[in-house]
Amino acid sequence: MTSTYDALLGRLVRAFDALLPGADPALRPSERGDYQANGVMALAKARGENPRATAAAVLENLDLSGIAQVEVAGPGFLNLTLTTAFLHDQLGALLADERLGVPRGGARTTVIDYSAPNVAKEMHVGHLRSTVIGDALARLHRFRGDTVVARNHVGDWGTPFGMLIEHLLDLGEEEAVASLSIGDLDGFYRDARVKFDADDAFKERSRARVVALQSGDPETRRLWRVLVDESVAYFAEVYRALDVTLRPVDVVGESYYNPMLEDVVRDLDAAGLLVESGGALCVFPAGFTNREGEPLPLIVQKRDEGFGYAASDLAAVRDRVGNLHADEILYVVGAPQGQHFEMVFAVARAAGWLPDTVRCEHVAFGNVLGPDRKMFKTRSGETVKLIDLLAEATQRASAALATRASTLDDDERRVLATQIARAAIKYADLSTDRQRDYVFDLDRMIAFEGDTGPYLQYAHARLRSIFRRLGASWDPGTVTFVLADAAERHLALGLVAFPEAVAAALSSLQPHRLSGYLFDLAQRFTAFYESCPVLTAPEPTRTERLALCELTARTLALGLSLLGIDAPDQM
RNA sequence: GCGGCUGUAGCUCAGCGGAUUAGAGCAUCGGUCUACGGAACCGAGGGUCGGGGGUUCGAAUCCCUCCAGCCGCACCA
Numbered sequence: 001m002t003s004t005y006d007a008l009l010g011r012l013v014r015a016f017d018a019l020l021p022g023a024d025p026a027l028r029p030s031e032r033g034d035y036q037a038n039g040v041m042a043l044a045k046a047r048g049e050n051p052r053a054t055a056a057a058v059l060e061n062l063d064l065s066g067i068a069q070v071e072v073a074g075p076g077f078l079n080l081t082l083t084t085a086f087l088h089d090q091l092g093a094l095l096a097d098e099r100l101g102v103p104r105g106g107a108r109t110t111v112i113d114y115s116a117p118n119v120a121k122e123m124h125v126g127h128l129r130s131t132v133i134g135d136a137l138a139r140l141h142r143f144r145g146d147t148v149v150a151r152n153h154v155g156d157w158g159t160p161f162g163m164l165i166e167h168l169l170d171l172g173e174e175e176a177v178a179s180l181s182i183g184d185l186d187g188f189y190r191d192a193r194v195k196f197d198a199d200d201a202f203k204e205r206s207r208a209r210v211v212a213l214q215s216g217d218p219e220t221r222r223l224w225r226v227l228v229d230e231s232v233a234y235f236a237e238v239y240r241a242l243d244v245t246l247r248p249v250d251v252v253g254e255s256y257y258n259p260m261l262e263d264v265v266r267d268l269d270a271a272g273l274l275v276e277s278g279g280a281l282c283v284f285p286a287g288f289t290n291r292e293g294e295p296l297p298l299i300v301q302k303r304d305e306g307f308g309y310a311a312s313d314l315a316a317v318r319d320r321v322g323n324l325h326a327d328e329i330l331y332v333v334g335a336p337q338g339q340h341f342e343m344v345f346a347v348a349r350a351a352g353w354l355p356d357t358v359r360c361e362h363v364a365f366g367n368v369l370g371p372d373r374k375m376f377k378t379r380s381g382e383t384v385k386l387i388d389l390l391a392e393a394t395q396r397a398s399a400a401l402a403t404r405a406s407t408l409d410d411d412e413r414r415v416l417a418t419q420i421a422r423a424a425i426k427y428a429d430l431s432t433d434r435q436r437d438y439v440f441d442l443d444r445m446i447a448f449e450g451d452t453g454p455y456l457q458y459a460h461a462r463l464r465s466i467f468r469r470l471g472a473s474w475d476p477g478t479v480t481f482v483l484a485d486a487a488e489r490h491l492a493l494g495l496v497a498f499p500e501a502v503a504a505a506l507s508s509l510q511p512h513r514l515s516g517y518l519f520d521l522a523q524r525f526t527a528f529y530e531s532c533p534v535l536t537a538p539e540p541t542r543t544e545r546l547a548l549c550e551l552t553a554r555t556l557a558l559g560l561s562l563l564g565i566d567a568p569d570q571m
Numbered sequence: 572g573c574g575g576c577u578g579u580a581g582c583u584c585a586g587c588g589g590a591u592u593a594g595a596g597c598a599u600c601g602g603u604c605u606a607c608g609g610a611a612c613c614g615a616g617g618g619u620c621g622g623g624g625g626u627u628c629g630a631a632u633c634c635c636u637c638c639a640g641c642c643g644c645a646c647c648a
Contacts, residue, residue, distance in 0.1 A: 367641085436576080448610040
């Protein structure tokens with residue numbers, strides 16, 4: 001089906017094109033009419049005429065028959081009011097469309113790099129945003145029809161692994177595995193670190209072990225594998241708890257790119273991009289300078305001949321373009337790494353590894369702050385484990401549920417509490433501009449009133465309860481939408497705008513465009529629900545309202561699912 | 572010093588491909604009140620959109636400048 005916005009836009013573009021090819025009608029939702037087109041003013045300027053005259057000229061070419069009525073307002077705005085007949089058709093099409101009007105895109109391959117925890121280290125709030133935002137983007141792209149290749153670029157390589165492996169040996173493999181499998185990664189890492197700092201013999205063993213690891217010593221590799229596997233299993237638990245779609249096979253860590261690094265260096269050299277500076281092998285992409293105004297290097301190979309992270313990032317770009325055939329690569333990584341990625345992309349383009357046809361973007365995000373507006377930490381100054389955060393939110397959700405009468409049994413309540421907790425945490429993260437820092441306030445995000453995940457879930461649950469009362473499954477059959485009540489019409493306009501919200505979230509890579517839409521829709525629904533009785537309404541109004549409820553429930557559930565949030569039937 | 576991000580109601584935030592009276596949530600105050608789930612709805616007060624300049628018929632939105640905060644700026648990712 002053609003969405004309402006696209007239907008309007010198509011007609012407008014034709015009329016604008018007739019006067020000036022390529023002119024943008026600037027179509028927006030409006031509080032005056034249903035939509036407004038502001039493009040007349042810009043067009044008038046281009047044609048050097050009075051906007052009202054231009055508006056008249058546009059109207060002569062504009063055929064909105066069967067869609068909307070137009071009115072020229074103010075200096076030259078086109079206020080558009082959809083006809084009821086058109087809304088009727090659109091709503092009917094939505095009822096029959098599982099995708100609720102969202103078009104399927106071309107078959108693109110999109111690589112999304114997100115989450116990226118470190119082996120043998122806890123997942124903490126620092127990983128929350130990458131994980132939650134990345135997963136929402138993965139879901140949105142999959143829904144569009146892309147083949148999404150998730151890449152979990154875990155930190156599984158580097159000098160700390162010498163000490164971690166030695167510590168593992170000291171503990172004994174079984175003991176170590178036991179400790180790691182219960183999720184005490186931080187304790188394991190900390191103990192290794194303490195020994196490394198305090199015990200010279202241990203430090204020496206650790207160094208030797210790094211060398212053995214890098215030279216591919218089989219036993220060392222096996223021990224390293226144990227660490228990685230245990231950690232990946234633990235990450236999988238956290239992802240399950242968060243309901244994140246990342247799987248163990250998506251873990252493609254730094255070590256994966258190791259065998260490619262020499263080629264990266266060789267090929268950069270062959271391309272004439274490599275420069276030796278201070279003993280290190282570097283590329284100096286144009287336009288980057290350091291503190292002193294000198295060219296800033298991207299260090300590919302360090303003075304000690306080890307490879308820097310830039311090398312593996314370059315290898316990853318190559319792999320994603322060359323082997324995965326990515327049309328689009330997204331890096332969901334914190335904003336502080338912006339310059340690093342700009343440089344990596346610039347070098348990759350210069351080396352010819354990243355064609356202009358491939359969109360490559362750093363999806364940056366701000367920090368999670370505590371109530372003091374500093375980095376979110378526990379009172380004692382430690383990082384907050386994701387699993388603990390979720391447990392605390394779940395506990396609060398349980399407590400809130402316990403105060404309400406419910407027909408749910410204990411197991412159902414437990415599940416529900418986790419669904420609410422996840423919704424609270426994820427929605428809070430996904431409902432603001434991702435570039436900004438945000439203040440983590442569990443009380444606010446888990447509240448059932450206001451712009452929160454639980455509020456949206458509640459709106460959905462109320463809708464489902466209407467259908468539960470109906471008993472037998474409801475088949476809309478033929479519905480006539482007359483939208484006699486203003487609240488019905490307002491809700492209908494919201495329903496018809498779902499494809500725009502999804503498109504906006506995708507094109508801007510900003511899930512909060514969708515969150516904001518869903519909250520607005522939920523508010524339209526509750527206002528409607530307040531003033532328009534559904535079950536007790538006479539036919540055919542009853543059927544019409546049930547159909548509006550059906551569409552609203554489906555839109556909320558689908559929209560939330562694209563954000564990675566459950567929409568339970570009861571709360 | 573250079574670069575990036577941020578500065579919108581008491582608080583937390585939308586809006587920033589310019590456009591008709593600057594929005595929401597929370598909090599506050601006032602209503603609805605035997606309700607198809609009140610975990611709701613309706614309404615009110617509350618803003619020099621960090622300051623200043625510029626472009627424009629029109630700027631929270633674009634440009635310049637200043638102020639404040641956060642972050643990055645060579646071998647840790």
